[in-house]
Amino acid sequence: MADDPKTRPTITLQPGRHRRAEAGHPWVYSNEVTMDAAAKALPPGTLVSLRSAGGDALGVASFNPHTLVSARLLERDLKRRIDRDFLAERLERALALRRRLYGEPYYRLVHAEADGLPGLVADRYGEALTLQLNTAGMARLEAELVAACDAVLAPGAIVLRNDSPARALEGLDSELRLAKGEIAGPVELVENGARFLADPREGQKTGWFFDQRDNRRFVASLAAGARVLDLYCYSGGFAVQAAMGGADAVLALDRSEAALALAAAAADLNRVGERCRFQRADAFGELARLGAAGERFDLVIADPPAFVKSKKDLGPGLRGYRKLARLAASLVAPQGVLFIASCSHNVEPPDFAEAVRRGLEDAGRGGRILRSAGAAPDHPVHPWLPESAYLKSQVLVLD
Numbered sequence: 001m002a003d004d005p006k007t008r009p010t011i012t013l014q015p016g017r018h019r020r021a022e023a024g025h026p027w028v029y030s031n032e033v034t035m036d037a038a039a040k041a042l043p044p045g046t047l048v049s050l051r052s053a054g055g056d057a058l059g060v061a062s063f064n065p066h067t068l069v070s071a072r073l074l075e076r077d078l079k080r081r082i083d084r085d086f087l088a089e090r091l092e093r094a095l096a097l098r099r100r101l102y103g104e105p106y107y108r109l110v111h112a113e114a115d116g117l118p119g120l121v122a123d124r125y126g127e128a129l130t131l132q133l134n135t136a137g138m139a140r141l142e143a144e145l146v147a148a149c150d151a152v153l154a155p156g157a158i159v160l161r162n163d164s165p166a167r168a169l170e171g172l173d174s175e176l177r178l179a180k181g182e183i184a185g186p187v188e189l190v191e192n193g194a195r196f197l198a199d200p201r202e203g204q205k206t207g208w209f210f211d212q213r214d215n216r217r218f219v220a221s222l223a224a225g226a227r228v229l230d231l232y233c234y235s236g237g238f239a240v241q242a243a244m245g246g247a248d249a250v251l252a253l254d255r256s257e258a259a260l261a262l263a264a265a266a267a268d269l270n271r272v273g274e275r276c277r278f279q280r281a282d283a284f285g286e287l288a289r290l291g292a293a294g295e296r297f298d299l300v301i302a303d304p305p306a307f308v309k310s311k312k313d314l315g316p317g318l319r320g321y322r323k324l325a326r327l328a329a330s331l332v333a334p335q336g337v338l339f340i341a342s343c344s345h346n347v348e349p350p351d352f353a354e355a356v357r358r359g360l361e362d363a364g365r366g367g368r369i370l371r372s373a374g375a376a377p378d379h380p381v382h383p384w385l386p387e388s389a390y391l392k393s394q395v396l397v398l399d
Contacts, residue, residue, distance in 0.1 A: 002083075003047050003081050003082045003083055004081070005049070005060075005078060005079050005080070005081060008047055008049050008060070009038070009042060009046060009048045009063075010048060010049045010050075010051055011033060011034075011039055011048045011049070011050050011051070011061070011063055011070075011071060012033075012034045012051050012052070012053060013028065013032050013033060013034065013050070013051070013052055013053055013058070014032060014034055014053060015053040015054075016053070017031075017032035017033075017053075018032075018052035018053065018056070018058060020032075020384075021050065021058045021059070021071075021073065022052070022056075022058060023384075024383070024384055025384040026072060026073045026113045026118060026382060026384060026385070027069045027071070027072060027073075027113075027384075027385075028050065028061065028069070028070055028071035028072075028073070029068060029069060029070060030065075030067070030068055030069075030070040032070075033070050033071065034053070035065065035070075039063075039065055040065045041065075042063055042065055044063075044064040044065070044066060044067075044136035044137075044170065044171055045062050045063070045064060045135070045136030045137040045138075045139055045140035045141075045170075046062070046063050046137075046140070047060060047061070047062055047063070047074075047082055047137070047140075048060070048061055048062075048063040048071065049078050050071055050073065057076075057078045058073070058076075059073045059074070059075055059076040059078065060073070060074050060075040060076075060077070060078060060080060060082055061073045061074060061137075062074065062118070062119070062135065062136065062137020062138070062140070062141075063137070064135070064136045064137065064170060064171075066171060067136075067169060067170060072113070072118035072119060072135060072137055073118070074086075074116070074117075074118065074137075082141070083144055084144045084147045084148045084151065085148075087117070087141065087144055087145050087148035088148040088151050088152050090110075090115065090116045090117050091109075091110070091117075091148055091149065091152045091153075092152055093115070093116070094109055094110050094115045094116075094117075094122075095109065095152060095153070097115075097380075098124075098378055101377055101378060102378070104190050105124055105125075105126050106124060106125060106126065106189040106190055106191060106210070107123070107124055107210055107378040108121070108122070108123055108124075108210045108211070108376075108378040108379050109122040109123060109124045109129070110122035111378070111379050111380055112134075113382040113385055113388070114379075114380040114381055114382045114385075114388070115380065117138070118135060118137070118138070119133060119134045119135025119137055119138035119139075119170075120133060120134070120138050120145070121134065121164075121206070122149075123200075123206040123207070123208065123210060124153075124155075125187045125188075125189050125198060125200060125207070125208070126187065126188070126189065127155055127156035127157065127187075128155060128156060128157045128158075128159065128181075128183060128187050128200055129149055129153060129155040129157070129158045129159070130158075130159045130160075130161050130200045130206040130207060131145070131146075131158060131159070131160055131161065131179070132160075132161050132162060132164050132206065133145070133160065133162055133172075134162075134164050134166040134167055134170070134172075135166075135170050135172075136170045136171060136172060139162075139167075139170075139172055142160075142179075146158060146179045146180065150180070155180070155181070156181045157178065157180060157181030157182060157183045158178070158179040158180040158181065159176075159177075159178055159179070159183060159200045159201055159206075160175065160176065160177050160178070160179050161176060161200065161201075161205070161206050161207075162174065162175045162176065162177075163175065163176050164205075165309070176201065183200060183201055185199065186198060186199045186262060186265075187199075187200060187207075188269075189208060191210075191213055191216070191237065192213065192216060192217045192220070192241055193244075194240055194241050194244055194266070194270050195266065195269040195270055196208070196235060196236065196237065196240070196262075196266045196269075197235065197262045197265050197266055197269075198235060198262070199258070199262065202258065203235070203258075203259070203262075204234065204259075204305075208235065208237075209234070209237065210376060210378060210379070211343070211375035211376055211379050211391050212237060212238070212303065212341070212375075212391075212393075213376040213378075214373065214376045214377075215339070215341070215373055215376075215393050216237050216238050216241045217241070218371060218373075218395065219238060219241070219242065219299070219301060219337075219339050219395065220238075220241040220242050220244065220245035221245060222245075222299060222395075223241075223242040223243075223245035223246055223247040223299055224245060224246035224247070225246060225247070225248055225298075226242070226246075226247045226248065226297075226298035226299045226336075226337075227247070227248055227296075227297050227298050227299070227333075228242045228243075228247045228250040228251070228297060228298065228299045228300075228301070229250075229251050229252075229253075229290075229297040229299070229300045229301065229331060230242065230250060230251070230252040230253065230301040231253050231283040231286075231287070231300070231301060231302045231303070231304070231328065232253070232254060232283055232302070232303050232304045232305065233252035233253060233254045233259070233260070233263055233278065233301075234254060234256070234259045234263070234303075235259050235262040235263050235266065236252065236262065236263030236264070236266040236267060236276075236278070238252075238301045238303060238339075239252035239263060239267070239276055239278075239301075240263065240266045240267050240270055240272060242299065242301070243267065243270070243272035243275045243276050244270055244272055247275060247299070248275065249275055249277075250272075250275060250276045250277065251277050251279065252276060252277070252278045253278075253279050253280075253281045253283060253286055254278070254280065254281075255281070255282060255283075256280075257280060260278045260279075260280060263276075263278050264276070264278045283304065283324075284324070284327065287324075287327035287328060287330075287331065288327065290331055291327065291330050291331055295331060296332070296333040296336070297331055297332060297333060297336065298332075298333050298336045298337065299332075299336060299337045299338075299339070300328045300329075300331055300332050300336070300337070300338050300339070301339045302324055302325075302338070302339065302340045302341070303339070303340075303341045303393075304324060304341075304342075305343070306342075306343050306344040306345075307320040307321060307342070307344055307347075308342075308344035308345075308346045308347050309344070309346075310346065311346050313346070314346055314347070314351075317344060317346075317347065318347065318351060318352075318354075318355045319355075321342060321347075321352060321355040321356065321359070322355040322356075322358045322359040322362070323359065324340065324359065325338075325340055325355065325356045325358070325359020325360060325362075325363070326359040326360070326362040326363045327363075328340060328359075329359060329360050329363040329365045329398060330363045330365075332365070332398045334398070334399060335397060335398070335399070336397070336398055337370075337395060337396065337397055337398075338367075338394075338395070338396045338398055339393065339394070339395050339396075340356055340393065340396075341391065341392065341393035341394075342391070342392045342393075343390055343391050344390070345387070345388075345390040347392065349392050352392045353372075353392075353394065356394055356396075360396075360398070365398045365399065366398070366399040367396045367397055367398040367399055368396065368397050369394055369395070369396050370395045370396065370397060371393075371394070371395040372392075372393065372394050372395075373393050373395075374389050374390075374391045374392060374393070375389070375390070375391040379391070
């Protein structure tokens, strides 16, 4: 998509509705825009020059007249052309930060607005790169973005994991395709010194959850000599690192046979397969069965998928976290450890903490919170979007 600052359409905000954008907020809502016929006629994702009602320049944004968040700011300078060179500059900046954080090329490379590229999620697996283009604006920049990735990283393969539910809100179809190269199957990555396998084409999200990196390291540091239960183990991130941390035995559960196969392969790669057992099971059903059998574990890990996918799910979702905390806590041996997390965007940290507290109360357990944490630093947060800090977790020692 060619961008020419001289011919770029202009979107004007309503009188007095420019202050948030002027102060640095990267989003402009539809009720702040002068939504005249010309604005409504713009194709979703069009690059626009954003101005206040008085004509003051606010920046360059991608614009979608059909969504609640109508404009997403990319650049404050109206004269700047949004093209391959612009995107490459943003990618270089994101890459420089990750290289300060990590010595190996396995991380979340771009985390949307926080890295100045709204609507883009990019994960790096060595020579493979996965991209999620979650907004109409980023989708219209696909060709320039792929070219910029080539210029900055020269990856062997680029996978477009455009299957996020967020795309539907932007009027975009779900798709999965290769933009460059080939990926025959799972790719290897290294996290906290452990080797894992991720499937960028068929796995959940982009194939791996880099956000739990620091939490996995901390939990593994508590695993020496422990009997461990890992619920929702996915590809083995927590389970294998717990075994490498010295756990005596690890029972890891998931409903996905494909994920369990990758987890078992990772255990073998790290020479801890003999201490890990991977089992297909429903977490709530197996928790109830283990509890009825009187089983106890020194360390229980509960890292479920999002229980609250939209605001209408908040009540049932919080009850789900409360039930999970109750059942998981019931299996923790005295002075054992419970790790529990929520990746639901729509759950506020205090609400999650309260659901966990009530679950412990229901289980008749007391304890101490050792650590409350969010995502690893390759998932930065834009200062104006604290709600994008979606991951919440607690580590508790239970009496």
